[in-house]
Amino acid sequence: MNKIEPRTLPGFMELLPKDQIMFNKMKEKIQKSYEKFGFLPIDTPIIEMSEVLLAKAGGETEKQIYEFQKGDNNLALRFDLTVPLAKYVAQYYNELSFPFRRYQIGKVYRGERPQKGRFREFYQCDIDIIGDGELSIINDAEIPKIIYNTIKELGFDNFTICINNRKILNGLFKELEQEENSIEIMRIIDKLEKIGKEKVIQELAKVNVPEDAINKIIEFIQIQGSTDEKLQKLEQLNIQNDIFKTGVEELKEVIKYIRIFGLPEENFRVDLTIARGLDYYTGTVYETFLNEYRSLGSVCSGGRYENLAEYYTDRKLPGVGVSIGLTRLFYKLNELQAIKEEQKSISKVLVVSMVEDMTKPIEVATFLRENNIPTEVYIGNKKIKAKFKYADRLQIPFVIVIGEDEITNNVVTLKNMETGEQETLKIEDLKAKL
């Protein structure tokens, strides 16, 4: 028979079991962290009607979308979890309770040009809090605490959650009569860290920002100091514009509550340059950096938006949320060998037999499983060496050996694969030992 070459599409991550175990553990920790804060799960379809999914899309995003026909329907694969959330909240509005706190962890699809570390199928892990008509600013302060808890759970201590408010930027641009340029300006100042102050000035001039406006922008983005000093300096800029003032007030309120939520000072800071590129966010915005791995970029980002579902409903549904791009994060951390994961195997024990009769090995495995210890029995006629090699390759931490002596004396030999230590035990003593 002619064989087909078994292969995976470029841009699609497919892991070997040992990496999959680590990936799943990270996913599980994120989920548990979201649940600890009382977020409800939803699981929307991966396929939606194009008309519904693309109600809002346009430009770059639309080009990347997987679209196809099936029967008479134009279908598309979801490219994020926000549009499905908007659809969901509009569709089931009457059956939901607000504020609606939901998490969703699932695969999304974008036909990007394949490059190293960029994926066409990837997991997003989203949380959002949606209000019905209004949503207290205190929610904007809870989000960083959830980010904090989640990143800690993933095993990192040295990270910074950067916080800003889009109204501050918008108000500044209004004051400087640069509103029409605002998206362009934000795009440029977002690059401050990457390209430096001089280049930012050059690029701003290139898009025809007048010199005095450039000076004010530079003065603004160079505000330094502690969180409280920054807030003070913002007020000292003496910008009378209402949007700007609202932004500063909101930011102050968010910082006040962030402290009440107990977020350590070393894990957050006000960063007036972050804008989250998109036109979508209207208030608080977040980015999160692992300080030892800055090259990863932000590992958890998001913000506050005025209106989640305006393409589907007239109801005003403001929200705030963040997302972790897990596939890319895992890929990068794994490459850097920076995943803090103790568990490397599923089974805790491999039971191997030195005799033909498998009765005893199976009984021991059954006993362990009944005591919630993941256990595998090596079934197959291999030499004992091959069986140990199997345990070794799968990084199973313990091997139980059962030979004639063990059967006669009704005991087992337990080997710790890491230390090499071996001991003989009664079966009922295994539980305490493992």
Place this chain on the structure above:
Amino acid sequence: MNKIEPRTLPGFMELLPKDQIMFNKMKEKIQKSYEKFGFLPIDTPIIEMSEVLLAKAGGETEKQIYEFQKGDNNLALRFDLTVPLAKYVAQYYNELSFPFRRYQIGKVYRGERPQKGRFREFYQCDIDIIGDGELSIINDAEIPKIIYNTIKELGFDNFTICINNRKILNGLFKELEQEENSIEIMRIIDKLEKIGKEKVIQELAKVNVPEDAINKIIEFIQIQGSTDEKLQKLEQLNIQNDIFKTGVEELKEVIKYIRIFGLPEENFRVDLTIARGLDYYTGTVYETFLNEYRSLGSVCSGGRYENLAEYYTDRKLPGVGVSIGLTRLFYKLNELQAIKEEQKSISKVLVVSMVEDMTKPIEVATFLRENNIPTEVYIGNKKIKAKFKYADRLQIPFVIVIGEDEITNNVVTLKNMETGEQETLKIEDLKAKL
């Protein structure tokens, strides 16, 4: 702005959070059960190259497949988890350890005609054990124990795992010189329970099975008695055909080891009529029925196959496995209100404040979360009644109320939402109480 009607494609299950919680719990229990037996996780892409995915497909299945073009590539969505497993094992053969025990839980896609309880996107929960060249029959006996453990974890006690061996059927057909008719005959006898003996005889006659062959088939499928009596009667049929004899030997061996694995007699039986329709299985086959909900059909099925990946590799890779169609199972059980699920909410506690200052409520929530108790703070200016209604709708079991008295006395009021009981506690005593 013109609104787009938010809607979900027919045949795609989308749950409200309270059902999603139950669904996720079931999924988690299945996963935990598979892991207890040492199966390794894999997570293959939902999209594959058509050429790879359809190496084997044909007929009905192929018509149902979601296929489309992206750039120059012909792509398809996976329609089961077996083909991706075959691809995976062939592709990563050198990096895997055998016997390779893997589980995969994920969505698959079939464009079936939509009808109630039939889904186009649905979860499959698969386990398979793949051997390199050979695979001990003892594995065939472990599978029913895994099914048993999994169905028990889902909260059911009254179920039967039906076991057969395809070689017995194949040998019988060879003996009766009905091999060319065998798929047709198996299709018919598979319906015995549904249509009865007389109709089976009629249908067999219709496909030109001679009368004496029909008689032997009927004699065969009517073998009754205990498991051991059935095995004995099979031998007494005195069929000298080698395939038949091998089948009986294998079945006896499987039953012997099933007992060593400790599967209770009341939870399995030999059923000589099950064939799992497909041409795919070559030895042991399984079906599982919830006896109180027979209308669901088999909730966990599978069997032994000679060669997993023959379309991709010359290596012989025999395997044995089963699958649970979780989406349909959940849908049906939910409809019957037969889901044994105690957990109905994510949060265990809702903290509500009767004062404006949220400091205390947030501190209490932080304390609970640090003690791994999923907790939500109601944030928003609603009347106390609305806050309780929120807890009620989300079925959160406990509400903590914090008013001026509580703040003054440094205590909280804890209300059990089920019993209505209320008590005043110190914060540090909450942990023991919850």
